[in-house]
Amino acid sequence: MSTDTTTEPAQVPAGPGDQSRRSGLPSWAVQGLVSLSAILLALLVGAVLIIIGDDQVKAALGYFGAAPMDTFSAAFSAVGNAYKALAVGALGGVTPITESLTAATPLICGGLAVSLAFRTGLFNIGAQGQLIVGAILAAWVGFAWHLPPGIHLIAAILAGLVGGAIWGGVVGLLKARTGAHEVIVTIMLNYVAIYLLQWLLTTTTFKRPGREDPISPIVDANAQYPQFGSTRLHVGFFLALAAAAFVWWLLNRSTIGFELRAVGANADASRTAGMSVGRAYFIAMLVAGALAGLAGSQQVLGTDLPLTDGVAASVGFDSITVALLGRGTPLGTVLAGLLFGALNAGGLQMQLQTQTPLTLTTVLQAVIVLFVAAPALVRSVFRFLPKERGVGAVLAKGWNG
Amino acid sequence: MHLELSGLTKSFGSLVANDQIDLVISPGEIHCLLGENGAGKSTLMNMLYGLLQPDSGEIVIDGEKVAITSPSDAIKHRIGMVHQHFMLVPVFTVAENIMLGRENTHPGGVLDRKKANALVTELSERYGFEVNPEAMVEDIPVGVQQRVEIIKALTNDARVLILDEPTAVLTPAEIDELIAVMRQLKENGTSIVFITHKLKEVKAIADKITVIRRGKVVGQAEPSASEEELAELMVGRAVDLVVDKEPAQPGEPVLRIEGLTVIDERGFTAVDGVDLEVRAGEILAVAGVQGNGQTELAEALLGLTPIAAGRISLDGKDLTGVTTRQRLDAGIGYIPEDRGHDGFVGSFSVAENLVLDLFRREPFGKGLRLRTDEIEKNANERIEEFDIRTQGADLPVSSLSGGNQQKVVLARELSRPVKLLVASQPTRGVDVGSIEFLHTRIVKERDQGTAVLIVSTELDEIAALSDRVAVMYRGKVVGVVPSDTPRDELGLMMAGVPRTEAHEVAIENPTTLGTI
Numbered sequence A: 001m002s003t004d005t006t007t008e009p010a011q012v013p014a015g016p017g018d019q020s021r022r023s024g025l026p027s028w029a030v031q032g033l034v035s036l037s038a039i040l041l042a043l044l045v046g047a048v049l050i051i052i053g054d055d056q057v058k059a060a061l062g063y064f065g066a067a068p069m070d071t072f073s074a075a076f077s078a079v080g081n082a083y084k085a086l087a088v089g090a091l092g093g094v095t096p097i098t099e100s101l102t103a104a105t106p107l108i109c110g111g112l113a114v115s116l117a118f119r120t121g122l123f124n125i126g127a128q129g130q131l132i133v134g135a136i137l138a139a140w141v142g143f144a145w146h147l148p149p150g151i152h153l154i155a156a157i158l159a160g161l162v163g164g165a166i167w168g169g170v171v172g173l174l175k176a177r178t179g180a181h182e183v184i185v186t187i188m189l190n191y192v193a194i195y196l197l198q199w200l201l202t203t204t205t206f207k208r209p210g211r212e213d214p215i216s217p218i219v220d221a222n223a224q225y226p227q228f229g230s231t232r233l234h235v236g237f238f239l240a241l242a243a244a245a246f247v248w249w250l251l252n253r254s255t256i257g258f259e260l261r262a263v264g265a266n267a268d269a270s271r272t273a274g275m276s277v278g279r280a281y282f283i284a285m286l287v288a289g290a291l292a293g294l295a296g297s298q299q300v301l302g303t304d305l306p307l308t309d310g311v312a313a314s315v316g317f318d319s320i321t322v323a324l325l326g327r328g329t330p331l332g333t334v335l336a337g338l339l340f341g342a343l344n345a346g347g348l349q350m351q352l353q354t355q356t357p358l359t360l361t362t363v364l365q366a367v368i369v370l371f372v373a374a375p376a377l378v379r380s381v382f383r384f385l386p387k388e389r390g391v392g393a394v395l396a397k398g399w400n401g
Numbered sequence B: 001m002h003l004e005l006s007g008l009t010k011s012f013g014s015l016v017a018n019d020q021i022d023l024v025i026s027p028g029e030i031h032c033l034l035g036e037n038g039a040g041k042s043t044l045m046n047m048l049y050g051l052l053q054p055d056s057g058e059i060v061i062d063g064e065k066v067a068i069t070s071p072s073d074a075i076k077h078r079i080g081m082v083h084q085h086f087m088l089v090p091v092f093t094v095a096e097n098i099m100l101g102r103e104n105t106h107p108g109g110v111l112d113r114k115k116a117n118a119l120v121t122e123l124s125e126r127y128g129f130e131v132n133p134e135a136m137v138e139d140i141p142v143g144v145q146q147r148v149e150i151i152k153a154l155t156n157d158a159r160v161l162i163l164d165e166p167t168a169v170l171t172p173a174e175i176d177e178l179i180a181v182m183r184q185l186k187e188n189g190t191s192i193v194f195i196t197h198k199l200k201e202v203k204a205i206a207d208k209i210t211v212i213r214r215g216k217v218v219g220q221a222e223p224s225a226s227e228e229e230l231a232e233l234m235v236g237r238a239v240d241l242v243v244d245k246e247p248a249q250p251g252e253p254v255l256r257i258e259g260l261t262v263i264d265e266r267g268f269t270a271v272d273g274v275d276l277e278v279r280a281g282e283i284l285a286v287a288g289v290q291g292n293g294q295t296e297l298a299e300a301l302l303g304l305t306p307i308a309a310g311r312i313s314l315d316g317k318d319l320t321g322v323t324t325r326q327r328l329d330a331g332i333g334y335i336p337e338d339r340g341h342d343g344f345v346g347s348f349s350v351a352e353n354l355v356l357d358l359f360r361r362e363p364f365g366k367g368l369r370l371r372t373d374e375i376e377k378n379a380n381e382r383i384e385e386f387d388i389r390t391q392g393a394d395l396p397v398s399s400l401s402g403g404n405q406q407k408v409v410l411a412r413e414l415s416r417p418v419k420l421l422v423a424s425q426p427t428r429g430v431d432v433g434s435i436e437f438l439h440t441r442i443v444k445e446r447d448q449g450t451a452v453l454i455v456s457t458e459l460d461e462i463a464a465l466s467d468r469v470a471v472m473y474r475g476k477v478v479g480v481v482p483s484d485t486p487r488d489e490l491g492l493m494m495a496g497v498p499r500t501e502a503h504e505v506a507i508e509n510p511t512t513l514g515t516i
Helices: A027-053 A055-062 A068-091 A094-119 A127-144 A151-178 A182-200 A236-253 A255-265 A267-272 A277-304 A315-325 A330-354 A359-373 A375-381 A391-397 B041-048 B071-076 B094-099 B113-127 B142-155 B172-187 B199-205 B227-235 B294-302 B324-330 B339-343 B372-385 B402-414 B432-447 B459-465 B487-494 B499-508
Strands: A215-218 A306-308 B003-012 B015-025 B030-034 B056-061 B064-066 B079-082 B160-164 B191-196 B208-213 B216-221 B253-263 B269-279 B283-287 B309-314 B332-335 B420-424 B451-456 B468-473 B476-482
Touching (some): A027 A068, A027 A330, A027 A359, A027 A375, A055 A068, A068 A330, A094 A127, A094 A277, A094 A330, A127 A151, A127 A182, A127 A215, A127 A306, A151 A182, A151 A277, A236 A330, A267 A277, A359 A375, B015 B216, B030 B041, B030 B227, B071 B079, B094 B113, B113 B172, B142 B160, B142 B172, B172 B191, B172 B199, B191 B199, B199 B227, B208 B227, B253 B451, B269 B283, B269 B451, B269 B476, B283 B432, B283 B459, B283 B487, B332 B402, B339 B402, B372 B402, B402 B420, B420 B432, B451 B459, B459 B487, B468 B487, B476 B487, B476 B499
Parallel strands (some): B420 B451
Antiparallel strands (some): A215 A306, B056 B064, B208 B216, B253 B309, B468 B476
16 A cells, blocks of 8 residues: 555646756655654644643743753653653553554544545545434444344444435535535534534433433444454454555545546546546545544444444544645555544543643644645755645645635 | 846756856847747746846846846836736726836825826827727737737836737737837837747747757847748757648548537627538638637537537537537547646646546446556557657656647547547647647548547648638637638638638738738
């Protein structure tokens, strides 16, 4: 699984100006370098925030004139301790690693949902809504149906896929038929999904008997993703990897993917070559929705087990940042999902051990994506980086897909 | 004003766009810069106009070395430029466009329109421009818009005027008027740098010709040089300007267009009741000035633009209302006018672009599976057959030169059986060497019995390729004439003059280009 040479976006014939800082490096290497630099820069920004928020640094600053080195050593140890706790919490042992992978699972699937749409020229902001609807259907099949082992899980997962696909497919259909902008439609459908979930949890069909708070019955054991030993890691993680492999095959080795990529890179030329641009949008959103629905099933059948109004947390929105960092490629999305999963899991430990709030990891994620989306900014710091012309350039450019 | 460029060099990465270019422009001379697309003409002029900075070399004006770091510097040094794409605000009047950026105001910030109007009237009278200062720019013809651009430069007291491909958008009659304007300016002592790749124009107007090839000055020529000599200098080898072609052997009608009407997005009638017929084994050229409905005609044939009325049939089969894909499958090959926009996916590899409309068919697509090995094999064959110059089939097509990009499009369209080839501006922005190849290939296709419809605004191309010429003006076909119709007559028809009248007028009033 590697990034091929065809991941570049639509581009007018390169004028001489575009060649100014191109290097001999393949585009995936350039993208990797930019991403790594962005992560490094984000950690630096995070360090500054840790120092500013640290009580001991503040105390040492009070007598800065008398013993300036105290301030520096306090700052140094604050940053060191926080990042150490973050790293240990993410990777230090079996439990941390499985926690990281568990957190990464829905992020990978959600990220794929956004990436696939990106490659078709669509900005899918609606992973959150698609994920929620997928989770609703998966949960309902999970607790309301009673089927034999194996079959029940498959049925529940399929229900999740269908739910997401419907929520995504509607967007594709509207875009294809009426030209409605997918960004607007997906944002609005996110709201619809969120309130649909809240309402459903007040109905007798979904509400757990005997409970007043919005929570559904626990899904049947037969409908739960099998977990590994006493960890929370479940089979859904491997399903996510399989989904990534599938998306890679779909994009690079299937006739449908050829059409999706062509439409994403140059819709006019695709139309002139006899492709149906609307059909491509519909297919892309249908599959993207199903992928987000898969993430929804992982949340509810793998980790949460009952359906609550917090089932999606912010996974759907984080998926957008995962896809951005992953540059719209399946491999990149998997790597970005793993990184964000590790940050989430490690962030909890960091908060417990060093009083550095969990929100720092959110800031780190945001700053990473900010730097990735503004490659020029990263390049102004790391001047050796060659100019890239990849999907990243498109992602940085904008929302008018 | 005496302008001297010496040793100007500009590179972009490993590409040397301008290599030690020396150029001397004397006062009151029309200096023609001749070169193929991508030869470095525009880079050179952009440096002179301050849009690009040279890596080395200097610009000397009247014996004094100057640094031009921005267009406003250039204007200060009395250098003006008329870009190929006009920089005018369509919904402003001529005078408003002229005063844009240097508005005179009454006290209280009210615009002094009178002063601007007077300025335009004065300049217009001095040079015989015939421009109404109060006309809205979007309402006046392209040729007049160009004059507005020239007036804009003149209000800055330009002594050196750079005209970048100024004739590309003009009718032959308008070109004649432009030539007259240029002579006027010259008499007033303004020097003109005239950028072009059209040989006839160069011979008609230039005092001095400098030829640029691959970023280097390869020679000076006199206007008396023959077109063949100029072309050879420009391309670097002997070029066959005339396409060898036998008389057509037309067969049965293949394409039949009846009463075709297209209403464009703005509600204007772009194509107005057009009837045309193209027979097997003949090339019908649709001539006309850009924007007279030819583009829409071609797009309507492919189903890319909805039609308001009319009927299109191919080999007797009605194609009206079917999808683009069905039309392609029925045997239409299509070379779109704007290849970067509609012809290929720039970021896709050469190999992928060569199957852009074939990827579903065997052997490239088998069910859902894409056969990348077959796509690569096909690419290697087409690259060989069509002499596509690329470092590899897996490189993005955007890295190729215009001519080679066009060969990719043509190769793709001819790699399936076609009954009708529709080619819009097949050689626009293509180097002379590739033009030769593309023309020969199109004629070869005709000789194999394909019906060919060419849309072109270049009379040279029409003369070289066509067996019959349909002239379009404001969406209507003014007439269908034989390919040996004199240039002036075609030019008049392109301005809407009916054929019989055009014939007489052309004899009485020969134009400069028509008589060369």
